[in-house]
Amino acid sequence: MHIHFLDPYQPRHSPIHSLDARVKLLLIVGLILTTSLMPIGAWTGYFILIAILISTEFISQIRFPYYLQRALFSIPFILAALPLPFITPGNVLAQFHPGNVTLTVSWEGLERLISISLKSWISVQAAIILAVTTSFPDILTAMRAVGVPRILVAVFGLMWRYLFIFADEVVRLIRARAARSSHLEGYREGKTVIWRSRIAGGMAGSLFLRGLERADRVYMAMLARGYDGEVRTLPLPVWKKNNSLILLFGFMLYLLILLISNLILQFG
Amino acid sequence: MHHSIEINHLSYHYPDGHQALKDINLFIAPNERVALVGPNGAGKSTLLLHLNGILKGKGEIKVCGLSLNDPKNLAKVRALVGMVFQTPDDQLFSPTVYDDVAYGPLYQGLPLEEVDQRVKEALNIVGMQDYIHRISHHLSLGEKKRIAIATVLSMKPEVLAFDEPTSGLDPRARRSLIRFLKDLPMSMLVSTHDMYLVHELFPRMVIMDEGEVVADTVTEQLLQDTPLLEAHGLEAPR
Numbered sequence: 001m002h003i004h005f006l007d008p009y010q011p012r013h014s015p016i017h018s019l020d021a022r023v024k025l026l027l028i029v030g031l032i033l034t035t036s037l038m039p040i041g042a043w044t045g046y047f048i049l050i051a052i053l054i055s056t057e058f059i060s061q062i063r064f065p066y067y068l069q070r071a072l073f074s075i076p077f078i079l080a081a082l083p084l085p086f087i088t089p090g091n092v093l094a095q096f097h098p099g100n101v102t103l104t105v106s107w108e109g110l111e112r113l114i115s116i117s118l119k120s121w122i123s124v125q126a127a128i129i130l131a132v133t134t135s136f137p138d139i140l141t142a143m144r145a146v147g148v149p150r151i152l153v154a155v156f157g158l159m160w161r162y163l164f165i166f167a168d169e170v171v172r173l174i175r176a177r178a179a180r181s182s183h184l185e186g187y188r189e190g191k192t193v194i195w196r197s198r199i200a201g202g203m204a205g206s207l208f209l210r211g212l213e214r215a216d217r218v219y220m221a222m223l224a225r226g227y228d229g230e231v232r233t234l235p236l237p238v239w240k241k242n243n244s245l246i247l248l249f250g251f252m253l254y255l256l257i258l259l260i261s262n263l264i265l266q267f268g
Numbered sequence: 269m270h271h272s273i274e275i276n277h278l279s280y281h282y283p284d285g286h287q288a289l290k291d292i293n294l295f296i297a298p299n300e301r302v303a304l305v306g307p308n309g310a311g312k313s314t315l316l317l318h319l320n321g322i323l324k325g326k327g328e329i330k331v332c333g334l335s336l337n338d339p340k341n342l343a344k345v346r347a348l349v350g351m352v353f354q355t356p357d358d359q360l361f362s363p364t365v366y367d368d369v370a371y372g373p374l375y376q377g378l379p380l381e382e383v384d385q386r387v388k389e390a391l392n393i394v395g396m397q398d399y400i401h402r403i404s405h406h407l408s409l410g411e412k413k414r415i416a417i418a419t420v421l422s423m424k425p426e427v428l429a430f431d432e433p434t435s436g437l438d439p440r441a442r443r444s445l446i447r448f449l450k451d452l453p454m455s456m457l458v459s460t461h462d463m464y465l466v467h468e469l470f471p472r473m474v475i476m477d478e479g480e481v482v483a484d485t486v487t488e489q490l491l492q493d494t495p496l497l498e499a500h501g502l503e504a505p506r
């Protein structure tokens with residue numbers, strides 16, 4: 001019994017998959033940075049970025065709905081931007097009178113909301129492309145290569161490794177509880193909310209204890225193989241010449257998009 | 269020639285006060301294979317954890333002549349004793365199989381080409397060379413056990429300490445594990461309840477119960493002694 005939904009990686013043989021993870025990481029971080037630097041209402045720029053994302057997704061040989069489904073992660077950001085049309089001053093678009101308050105929707109506010117929604121969707125989509133086309137161990141190596149401290153990378157690695165095991169344990173506990181929660185005809189089922197939360201609390205506690213014991217055993221296993229408090233790592237894969245070219249091209253493209261968007265807004 | 273492992277008057281209390289080992293004396297010669305049997309809670313795992321100084325009790329342990337009471341020997345002894353834990357998920361803590369098998373050699377400070385070669389050799393010995401870039405989480409228990417063994421074989425240990433190698437395996441995975449353990453050349457101290465495994469692989473058998481060694485001789489002889497086995501919660505293989 002395994003839980004796989006936590007691992008978004010979809011192995012394929014596409015050009016996107018075979019791109020060096022370091023290049024991919026930098027390009028994606030660059031794209032997210034570019035997106036956040038884009039001015040409000042730069043529709044052409046957003047359109048180009050979305051076109052880049054969609055063509056990347058197409059080349060990656062993974063079904064488009066898979067990406068869309070995962071892009072739901074951007075909803076919280078969009079929700080946070082929802083009040084913007086009402087609180088941004090500007091040209092009045094519409095007015096509502098619920099009760100005795102007056103709500104004013106402004107053009108500027110609406111423009112902001114749509115821009116922020118698009119920007120968060122683009123950023124989340126970009127991060128998803130990285131996660132879906134790169135195995136986590138490769139992302140870890142890439143993080144190390146771009147200067148994330150080794151100990152932090154090691155912690156991410158352990159977290160990722162044991163997250164699955166932890167999730168499996170949760171599923172086992174829930175099944176064990178379900179197996180013993182029978183329901184007899186004519187009796188009230190499941191007792192009170194307090195009783196139920198006591199059981200859930202007990203499960204959380206038992207998970208916590210198991211986690212501690214597991215940590216102890218993993219530490220012993222590390223010691224047994226020579227761990228001395230220092231994090232040692234294998235060498236990074238060789239850096240191909242065209243990696244630098246791809247990076248250069250990507251970043252020039254980002255700069256160009258930023259430039260065009262700003263120009264269009266000023267003179268367009 | 270000194271013994272591979274020499275344990276003199278070893279006692280150990282867990283921090284909560286429970287005494288898990290009581291005056292253990294044991295000699296294991298180079299290339300000898302010894303089974304450590306006994307009921308749950310007898311102290312087998314505790315004893316194994318002493319072999320490379322992860323737990324420290326009263327008394328003395330020498331591995332290949334190096335005393336574990338001297339902290340300077342610790343790193344060397346950890347390279348000499350390959351410890352395979354009962355649960356492979358505890359042992360396979362790295363993102364990929366390759367990283368895990370390379371871990372020991374990397375910490376031994378070997379040059380990188382040699383680390384790489386050790387990884388390939390070790391995976392070859394356990395017959396898992398095709399799994400080199402796999403992710404540990406997606407393997408079956410039998411596969412994980414083999415990889416766990418490879419993680420210590422890559423350190424080229426003199427002694428293998430193995431905690432319940434066959435527990436939880438299905439008959440086929442168990443058979444193939446036994447067959448492959450048979451071919452490993454090092455000395456071994458293996459804790460188990462699997463009397464069939466003992467019968468197949470280990471000429472000598474040590475029975476532990478409640479932290480004490482209660483018998484230590486030729487396996488064939490002990491396996492005949494049904495009353496003794498039953499007194500310590502064991503069962504002779506039919």
Ligand SMILES: Nc1ncnc2c1ncn2[C@@H]1O[C@H](COP(=O)(O)OP(=O)(O)O)[C@@H](O)[C@H]1O
Pocket residue numbers: 282283284286287288306307308309310311312313314315
């Ligand atoms: N971390 C611990 N703290 C306290 N007592 C422990 C701990 N680990 C094991 N024990 C106790 O020590 C005894 C020996 O345990 P163990 O060596 O695991 O036995 P075996 O491996 O033979 O089943 C048992 O009674 C067990 O409850």
Ligand SMILES: [Mg+2]
Pocket residue numbers: 312313314354431
């Ligand atoms: Mg045990």
